[in-house]
Amino acid sequence: MALLEVKNVGKIYGKKGTASATEALCQVTFSVERGEFVAIMGDSGSGKTTLLNILGSLDQPTDGSVFLDGRDLSTLAKKQISKFRREELGFVFQDYSLLNNFNNKDNILLPLVLSNTPQKEMQERLMAVVAPLEIQDYLTKYPYEVSGGQAQRIAVARAIVTYPKLLLADEPTGALDSSSSQSLMRIFQTLNQNYRQTILMVTHSVAAAANAHRVLFIKDGRIYNEIYRGEDNNVRFEDRIAKSLTLLNGGSLHD
Amino acid sequence: MTKFKTYFKLARKNMKSMGNIRIPYVVATGLAFSILYIFIALIDNAYIRERAEFLVRLMMAGAVIMGVFVAIFYLYTSRFAFSQRQKEFALYAIYGMEGRDVGLILAVETVLNSLLILALSTGVGFLLGKVLFVLLNRLLQYDDVRLSAFPFSTKALAINAGILVALAVVLIIWNLFSLNLDRPIEQLRQDKSGLKQRKSYGQVILGVLGLGLILTGYQLARSTFNIVTSVFVFVIATILVIIGTYLVTNNILALIFKGLRSMKGLYYKPSNFISFSGMLYKLRSNTNSLASLAVLSTGVILVVAVSCGVYISLEDSLKSNYPQDYKLDLVFDEDQHGQAKEEIKTQVLALEKDLEASPYFKNVHRDSQMICPGSISQDKELVLEVENNLLTGYLFLFHNVDAYNKMFDKDFAIASDELVVGANNDEILKGLDTLKIGDKTYKVKRAELSIPSIYAIDTVKILVAEDDVLQDIARNYLENVQETENQVFKPALVRTLNFDVEDAETVPEGEVEKIVENELRDSGENYSMDVGIRDQHRQNIYELNGGILFVGIFLSIVLILGVFLVIYYKQVAEAIQDQSQVSIMQAVGLENELILKITKKQMRYLFIWPLILTFSHVVAAYPITWKAVSMLVAPQSKTFLRSYVLAGVLLLLVYFIVYELSSGTYYRLVKHE
Structure with a gap:
């Protein structure tokens, strides 16, 4: 069974059937296997963020259902949602979303502290994520004292320190320069390949998407197309993604 | 352009x-x-x-x-x-x-x-x-x-x-x-x-400095100063405490929470984790408003307590100066020369009878007092210091014990070798068990005595067993000072008759004077008299001191407005700063309830601090304000304490009401995003 199953999910903002109703998602169906790295691409307003919010249980769909590891998210009681989000999901945001009142180490430990993890285990888990992310040197600094690329790695560390089933990333490279973006994507690949971390990433960046196994294209709230990496290397896959995007936007490949 | x-x-x-x-x-x-x-x-x-x-x-x-x-x-x-x-x-x-x-x-x-x-x-x-x-x-x-x-x-x-x-x-x-x-x-x-976290050692230095300033201010407010310098001392102490309040608030609070954060076992618990570091974050930005709150709140309590204390004490004060409707003071020249005569006593007794017989007056009580400036020497001897300016000495009021008992409804009983002594400044009487006056040594019983407030200096009241003792003292002292020119207080043995009127409206003008002159005309005594009427005096007092209550209430309203402002603005400022934090916390999996609970806790910590400082300051300021009020009126310590408690309760009420009202604004702004 797939880790994540999205079945016929629809989302309408405003009152159904009225003129002000806006359809953000319509009949979205796809699934993500364990250990897969999936990218979702689409224009602004295509519904990517709404989709990610629903997957992250930050928002409720108006139609359809989402299953994570066989569990229907809509059956989660209100009180369970935060715990579920904290323990089963990891989030990485475009703006890092680090808390300035904690130093970087405490930012990473935040979800563990909230789950009442024993101190010894917290320390072990921290050490486990510090090495692959190469953040040892910034642990005692505050988020506002490090660069964007460093901050984003801290945010990734926070997202994976709970060993989440699914890592959700919303435009993680959106605020980074190209070299920081590249190194972040290398980290995602390492996490995916060496630690079998399942990743679902929403992105604008073709270069970032080319790191995934599979790219879903979304337009006007519908899944429009999906392409698999197959045996391609990053460069070739990037090329194919770019072509798909051109098609998606109604362009022709031959002009 | x-x-x-x-x-x-x-x-x-x-x-x-x-x-x-x-x-x-x-x-x-x-x-x-x-x-x-x-x-x-x-x-x-x-x-x-x-x-x-x-x-x-x-x-x-x-x-x-x-x-x-x-x-x-x-x-x-x-x-x-x-x-x-x-x-x-x-x-x-x-x-x-x-x-x-x-x-x-x-x-x-x-x-x-x-x-x-x-x-x-x-x-x-x-x-x-x-x-x-x-x-x-x-x-x-x-x-x-x-x-x-x-x-x-x-x-x-x-x-x-x-x-x-x-x-x-x-x-x-x-x-x-x-x-x-x-x-x-x-x-x-x-x-x-x-905004960077400040370095700990700097905070320690400034925090300790602030504590030092506050304690120095407290000490100044406690120490004995005479009435004229105490205004100056009060101002100095106030300035020290205000500066100290800012320093302590800006530094010590952050240090406390840094200390808490370093205790790993305590820190890594969900609600502590967030509230400790949240507090540190808040304290980093601006704590001046908290310090201002402490100072303003202290101001509210002191102003309300002092002005109410004065106002309530006015009646007490009046009663101690005018135990009855009328007061007739007689000063006989013979008494002043240390040659108090039996005849004078007899004449005063006769006068008492005359007044009692008058259709206008009743309940006549005899009283005698002696007023003289002086001090108490190292070997517990009363030294008359008439030449001294009054800033270093005290005023001694001698009073007949029976008259005092009647006047204030007390039952002091003393032997002829005993004195009951009280003062409006307890420091004066420290360790005083005997008092030598002239060649006689008296045993001293300490008691809280009502002291008239008309003299704005440190005053010692001494109750003596009978008029003869007073005359003894007069003989011992007044004869020594008769030649001295003292501008401020002339030592005097005053014989007083207190009495009530049947009906204030019907008393003819100058009736008392007439009775006195009739009685003393033929005695050949040189005397002067002073007739005081309580109702007239009351009017004077209220005109003088009623303004205090007025200004006091006015000021306290203005100060309360200040408290309101600072609390409100601090809440708004905190809310605006907390908005982004709260939304991040939600995104990383904090329950809304927990966030609300923690922010509530933080805001409470934040706003409790000024109250702690306030009540500490108020307790420290109590002695000096007591002294200040004693200058104006003769407060009863119970009355005064009660007005302090009243003022404290009033401030707490205002503080919490304003806090609750404005915290609504806080949550609305925080939840907004």
Whole structure:
């Protein structure tokens, strides 16, 4: 069974059937296997963020259902949602979303502290994520004292320190320069390949998407197309993604 | 010129669009300045000057402190608004404006703001002042006050305008220097990153310094000073405590939470984890408003307690000066020369009978007192110091014990070799078990005695067993000093008759004098007399001291307004800063309830602190205010304590009501995002 199953999910903002109703998602169906790295691409307003919010249980769909590891998210009681989000999901945001009142180490430990993890285990888990992310040197600094690329790695560390089933990333490279973006994507690949971390990433960046196994294209709230990496290397896959995007936007490949 | 017009337009548009920060800012600073307006106008007010002249001097000192407060508050709120606008400035930079242009826009905004604040503060200050003034006059039944008794004060307007101009200049320069348009993108992304955690050792030094200042102030307030220097000491102690309050709040609090954070077992618990570091984050930015709250709240309690204490004590004071309706004081020359005669005693007894026989008077009680300046020497001997100026010595009041018992409904019983001694300053009597007067040594019994307040100095009251003892003392001392010219207090043995009237309306004028003259005409004595009527005296007292209650209530309302302002603005400021934090916490999996619970806890910690300081300050200030009030009236310690408790409860009520009301604003703003 797939880790994540999205079945016929629809989302309408405003009152159904009225003129002000806006359809953000319509009949979205796809699934993500364990250990897969999936990218979702689409224009602004295509519904990517709404989709990610629903997957992250930050928002409720108006139609359809989402299953994570066989569990229907809509059956989660209100009180369970935060715990579920904290323990089963990891989030990485475009703006890092680090808390300035904690130093970087405490930012990473935040979800563990909230789950009442024993101190010894917290320390072990921290050490486990510090090495692959190469953040040892910034642990005692505050988020506002490090660069964007460093901050984003801290945010990734926070997202994976709970060993989440699914890592959700919303435009993680959106605020980074190209070299920081590249190194972040290398980290995602390492996490995916060496630690079998399942990743679902929403992105604008073709270069970032080319790191995934599979790219879903979304337009006007519908899944429009999906392409698999197959045996391609990053460069070739990037090329194919770019072509798909051109098609998606109604362009022709031959002009 | 057109360029300037553009700036003007931009500045005006900005002010319109930034409602959520601007409106509380303008309202808060406007109100702060209206408080200052009322304060200055009150000092400037002829009616107040007439009624409570000595208060005016105290109020001037108060106005200076208030002015400093308002200035700090203004700069704090303005800089807070400024720090919230980094994104906007970054956008200007992206649009291609230079620092000079943005600076000019800010300058125009500051000028417009200042004008707005001046108009608001003058209008509100004038109207609110007038309403309060009339309301209070009604309440205190000063019927003769018309609305014009609180006229428009050009002085207050001018001073306010002057302060605003000076502050505007400071603010414009400050803003210009801290304007950083070099890296607009960075600023767009993270607008509030500039604040660094302060170094611990600096905080320790400043915090200890602050504690030291506060304790020094407390010590000053406790130590014995005589009445004239104590005003000066009070001012010094107040300044020390205020500075200390700021230092301690800005440093010690952060240190406490740093300490808590370093205790790993305690720190890594869900709610502590977030609240400790949240507190540190809050404390990093600005704690001046908390310190201001402590100082203002202390002001409220002291002003309310002292003014109520004085007012309530007026009756007590009156009773100690005038135990009955009438008081007849007789001073016989013979007594003063140390040759007190039996005849005088007989004559006074006769006079007592005459008064009793008069159709107008009844309940005559005999009393005798002696007043002399002096001091107590090392070997517990009473030394008369008539030449000494009274600042170092005390005033000794000798009183017949029977008369005292009757007057105050007490039952002191003493032998002829005993004295009952009390003082309005306990320090004087420390370790005093015997007292040598002349060649006789008396045993001393200490007691709390009612001491008339007419003498604004340290006073010792001594009850003696009978008039003969008084005459002994007079013989021993007064004969030694008769040649000395003492301008301030002439030692005197006064024989007093206290009595009531049947009906105050029907007593003919000069009736008492007539009876005295009839009795003493043929005695050949040289004497002088003084007839005091309680009702007349009461009127005088109230006219003199009623102003204290008036100004006290007025001031406390103004101070409470200040408390309200600071609490409200602090809540708004905290909310604006917490908004982004709260939304991040939600995103990383914190339950809404937990976030609310923690922020509530934090806000409580934050707002409890000023209260702790306040009550500590108030307890420390108690002795010196007691002394200050003792100068004016003769307060009973129970009455005085009660007015303190009352004032404390009042402040707590106001504080919590304002806190609860404004925390609604806080949660609304925090949840908004």
